[in-house]
Amino acid sequence: MTRSRAAEPPTTPTATVRPAAARPDLARPDPAGPGPDRRTTVAGGVALLCLAAVLLESAADLLPDDPVAGVLTPLRVALLAGLVALAVAGARRVTPPAFDVAVAVALGAAAAATLLAGGSWAPWRALLTTAAAAYLAAGVRRVLPGSGPALGLLALVAVAVAGAAGVRQAADGTATGFCRGALDGTADVCTGAELVRVTGTFANPNLLAALLVLLLPVAAAGSAALADRASRLVGSGAVAVGYAALLLTGSRGGVLGAIVGVAVLAVLRRPTRARLLAGAGATAAG
Numbered sequence: 553m554t555r556s557r558a559a560e561p562p563t564t565p566t567a568t569v570r571p572a573a574a575r576p577d578l579a580r581p582d583p584a585g586p587g588p589d590r591r592t593t594v595a596g597g598v599a600l601l602c603l604a605a606v607l608l609e610s611a612a613d614l615l616p617d618d619p620v621a622g623v624l625t626p627l628r629v630a631l632l633a634g635l636v637a638l639a640v641a642g643a644r645r646v647t648p649p650a651f652d653v654a655v656a657v658a659l660g661a662a663a664a665a666t667l668l669a670g671g672s673w674a675p676w677r678a679l680l681t682t683a684a685a686a687y688l689a690a691g692v693r694r695v696l697p698g699s700g701p702a703l704g705l706l707a708l709v710a711v712a713v714a715g716a717a718g719v720r721q722a723a724d725g726t727a728t729g730f731c732r733g734a735l736d737g738t739a740d741v742c743t744g745a746e747l748v749r750v751t752g753t754f755a756n757p758n759l760l761a762a763l764l765v766l767l768l769p770v771a772a773a774g775s776a777a778l779a780d781r782a783s784r785l786v787g788s789g790a791v792a793v794g795y796a797a798l799l800l801t802g803s804r805g806g807v808l809g810a811i812v813g814v815a816v817l818a819v820l821r822r823p824t825r826a827r828l829l830a831g832a833g834a835t836a837a838g
Contacts, residue, residue: 595638599695607709611709643691757802768810775791
């Protein structure tokens, strides 16, 4: 005897169960496999640490000066390690072609001058080291786009260390062996009546000025990006100390470079076509 269709229990649609791999809300990366993202993060972090060592060495003479092998100093070892880490992270072109051309021209001109003068290659190696540091910084920013606050903090530390040492020399009246008696440089012999030029953690006031010119805009941007008002106040104080030390170096080129740096920073904070053109014209005139 068969049951009628009316007596059959109602049927309910069955849910189709998809495998976890096909469901984006359940899909999870394999923690055992590094994957390209993890590799990029780890290698970029190593490059950032190498850049931190380079910046702190520049400001505070952190690393030993004796070569590890030949002309390979600990600073250059840190630079090479950072550049290798960028290559592992997959960084390819990190600077515009115009920048690469400018670096190549500078290195080529310096090499030609060294050959013609028959001088030491130490200044050329120093220029090459500087170029490597620039590429390391650009590569870190490319590989780790969120590294801006970290670089701003590093610049703040470097400016505070070098700037405070220079201001301390001026406050104590420390004789550095460098003086500025006239703006045109005609009376720079230290006789006791001239302005003593501070050197900070460097052997020459112009070197201190160069470091501050490069890092003060970055430090100012890093200070403005700090999370709370108290931190920004402390950061602004460190920047003010850095600018005071720059003035106390008596470096005319350094002071001019700092003025241009402030103008460029002001333009880039709120860039418009008119402000960019005005800033470029003022820089060219300066």
